[in-house]
Amino acid sequence: MTYVLRAHRLGKRYRQRWVLSDCTLDIPAGHIVGLVGPNGAGKTTLLSLVSGMLSPTAGTIEVCGGRPGSGAAQLAKVGFVAQDTPTYARLTVAEHLRLGAKLNPRWDDALARDRIRRLGLDPAQRAEKLSGGQRAQLALTLGIAKRPELLVLDEPVAALDPLARREFLGDLMESVVEHGLSVLLSSHVVSDVERVCDYLVALVASRVRLAGEVDTLLATHHRLTGARRDPSRLPAGQEVITVSHTERQTTLLVRADTPVHDPTWTVSQPGLEDLVLAYLTRPAMSGTDRSALEVAR
Amino acid sequence: MIWLTWRQSRGPVAVVAAALAVLAAVLAITVAGLSQLANTTSGTAFLNGLTSLDSTLYTVGAAAVLAVPGLVGVFWGAPLITRELEAGTHRLVWNQGVTRTRWLATKLGCTGLLAMAAAGLTSLLVTWWAGPIDTAVDGTTATVGFYFPQMFPVLFDTRGIVPVGYAAFAFTLGVTIGVFVRNTLPAMAATLGAYLAVQVAVPLWLRPNLMAPVTTTTPITMQNMLNITGNSLNVASPAPGAWIIAQHTVDTAGNQVGMPSWFDGCLGTSNVGACVGRLTSLGYRQVVDYQPASRFWTFQWYELTIYLALALVLGGFCAWWVRRRVS
Numbered sequence: 001m002t003y004v005l006r007a008h009r010l011g012k013r014y015r016q017r018w019v020l021s022d023c024t025l026d027i028p029a030g031h032i033v034g035l036v037g038p039n040g041a042g043k044t045t046l047l048s049l050v051s052g053m054l055s056p057t058a059g060t061i062e063v064c065g066g067r068p069g070s071g072a073a074q075l076a077k078v079g080f081v082a083q084d085t086p087t088y089a090r091l092t093v094a095e096h097l098r099l100g101a102k103l104n105p106r107w108d109d110a111l112a113r114d115r116i117r118r119l120g121l122d123p124a125q126r127a128e129k130l131s132g133g134q135r136a137q138l139a140l141t142l143g144i145a146k147r148p149e150l151l152v153l154d155e156p157v158a159a160l161d162p163l164a165r166r167e168f169l170g171d172l173m174e175s176v177v178e179h180g181l182s183v184l185l186s187s188h189v190v191s192d193v194e195r196v197c198d199y200l201v202a203l204v205a206s207r208v209r210l211a212g213e214v215d216t217l218l219a220t221h222h223r224l225t226g227a228r229r230d231p232s233r234l235p236a237g238q239e240v241i242t243v244s245h246t247e248r249q250t251t252l253l254v255r256a257d258t259p260v261h262d263p264t265w266t267v268s269q270p271g272l273e274d275l276v277l278a279y280l281t282r283p284a285m286s287g288t289d290r291s292a293l294e295v296a297r
Numbered sequence: 298m299i300w301l302t303w304r305q306s307r308g309p310v311a312v313v314a315a316a317l318a319v320l321a322a323v324l325a326i327t328v329a330g331l332s333q334l335a336n337t338t339s340g341t342a343f344l345n346g347l348t349s350l351d352s353t354l355y356t357v358g359a360a361a362v363l364a365v366p367g368l369v370g371v372f373w374g375a376p377l378i379t380r381e382l383e384a385g386t387h388r389l390v391w392n393q394g395v396t397r398t399r400w401l402a403t404k405l406g407c408t409g410l411l412a413m414a415a416a417g418l419t420s421l422l423v424t425w426w427a428g429p430i431d432t433a434v435d436g437t438t439a440t441v442g443f444y445f446p447q448m449f450p451v452l453f454d455t456r457g458i459v460p461v462g463y464a465a466f467a468f469t470l471g472v473t474i475g476v477f478v479r480n481t482l483p484a485m486a487a488t489l490g491a492y493l494a495v496q497v498a499v500p501l502w503l504r505p506n507l508m509a510p511v512t513t514t515t516p517i518t519m520q521n522m523l524n525i526t527g528n529s530l531n532v533a534s535p536a537p538g539a540w541i542i543a544q545h546t547v548d549t550a551g552n553q554v555g556m557p558s559w560f561d562g563c564l565g566t567s568n569v570g571a572c573v574g575r576l577t578s579l580g581y582r583q584v585v586d587y588q589p590a591s592r593f594w595t596f597q598w599y600e601l602t603i604y605l606a607l608a609l610v611l612g613g614f615c616a617w618w619v620r621r622r623v624s
Contacts, residue, residue: 055621072394072395075392075393075394075396078392080388080392082385083388084385086389087386088305088384088389089384099300099301099390099393102298102301103298103301103390103395104393104394105394106394139389142389146394
């Protein structure tokens with residue numbers, strides 16, 4: 001299997017603070033990977049490490065088979081659209097395309113021109129006169145026409161209104177299907193990720209909390225509802241992610257590789273958003289202190 | 298990459314090119330009168346024959362050569378990378394298929410060469426135009442008007458090849474300060490301050506020591522005596538076009554002394570000539586350390602080398618910094 005991203009115990013420290021720690025990931029090629037997490041979880045740091053904008057403090061990282069930032073060949077393989085989709089304010093749309101053509105060995109000029117025309121951008125317009133959505137599209141065009149193996153997008157839709165957001169992601173999907181590239185995009189809006197991604201990585205407080213194919217994640221998580229009881233007496237193989245009690249009822253989100261057949265539970269399928277939120281709110285803990293926490297409740 | 302560098306720098310380059318063209322035109326028009334005067338007269342007579350327009354252009358030309366490296370450092374150097382960091386566009390350009398090192402090398406190389414060319418051209422123009430004046434000034438020990446020998450500190454900076462070195466240094470200094478300060482306007486101000494400090498320090502402390510000065514002992518006469526400040530007496534340059542580093546008065550035995558105690562009283566009662574005559578007859582002489590005019594080109598090459606080396610060090614630092622430090 002070819003991997004688009006392999007990280008082993010990857011970490012990044014700024015002065016005394018670890019903004020990313022102990023990050024181990026193996027993401028196969030061909031996915032649209034959503035990286036979710038609250039603000040400050042380390043998403044941008046991880047993406048910067050992937051693109052080679054930063055170098056790691058600890059661990060190893062391999063992107064498309066090479067070390068990020070190792071040279072022109074590696075740069076050609078990875079496209080990166082940074083947060084706030086920076087463009088040169090004084091350069092026109094056409095000049096941005098020229099920039100892309102001059103600086104990228106695998107540049108697809110026909111694709112870039114076609115995209116710009118389809119998006120209705122005026123080639124003679126300066127980037128400073130474009131709307132936020134148009135600027136994002138211009139930056140994305142540069143990223144796609146570069147013909148990378150992996151396209152990394154850091155919060156590409158954060159500055160866009162809901163309609164522009166939908167258009168941008170739809171357009172991204174089309175390009176991915178058309179050119180068969182892998183995509184790694186971050187967002188703090190799970191619904192955006194849900195719409196386009198088939199692989200998910202959740203980052204909380206500088207650590208990877210959840211990673212896997214979306215279908216697998218959904219198939220192995222179950223919401224159990226039933227009469228109130230102590231959740232610590234679940235069978236082995238069912239890991240409790242979150243617990244909530246009402247006076248008479250207990251609702252659990254559990255992770256289990258096999259279906260739950262206990263008839264005292266009503267079993268339902270959580271949505272991706274619920275699943276992600278459960279992991280984002282769950283405090284980091286190991287097996288032993290989990291029960292301690294339950295007792296405290 | 299060269300295209301992008303040119304696209305980003307063409308505005309400021311055009312401004313400097315336009316200013317240079319104006320200067321060139323003015324100097325080309327006025328050079329005829331100057332050379333005509335040089336053909337008919339020479340020496341101090343030539344200098345006295347210069348019009349006030351010539352005198353003004355002499356000063357303006359020198360000011361232009363002084364200004365170009367500073368301007369280039371402040372307006373080309375400081376914003377070069379800082380503006381990218383401010384706008385976040387470094388994250389765009391560093392993720393194209395060109396390594397950061399090549400990106401920096403092209404930007405520093407191309408824009409830096411343009412900066413050096415601008416300073417070199419200005420100096421070439423002004424050195425050519427002022428040639429007759431410089432020759433006349435360097436050929437006499439007398440001081441006429443507001444014209445100075447080429448070895449003199451400020452004028453030395455405006456002739457020959459050193460402006461090329463200054464421009465390279467000022468430009469890389471601006472870039473370096475820019476990546477440190479990460480804020481264009483403060484970086485521009487800091488660049489100007491740092492560059493001026495270096496340009497004041499070098500003629501004060503470094504340049505006089507590039508070569509051991511020539512030391513000569515001359516009699517004190519009414520002709521060469523310049524002034525008396527406090528207890529020390531100063532004489533004019535013993536060699537035409539020389540730059541005096543230091544001078545002091547010695548007695549018959551060769552010991553460094555101040556003015557004898559009777560001298561002040563003498564000046565009060567009899568004429569200066571009689572007092573100076575009495576000094577000379579008592580064996581007082583003046584010891585002068587100076588850099589002769591013949592060393593002009595040696596000093597130019599030395600200083601050019603020093604500034605180019607500094608520019609290379611700063612450029613290397615920028616390369617290291619861009620590779621390692623920035624995110």
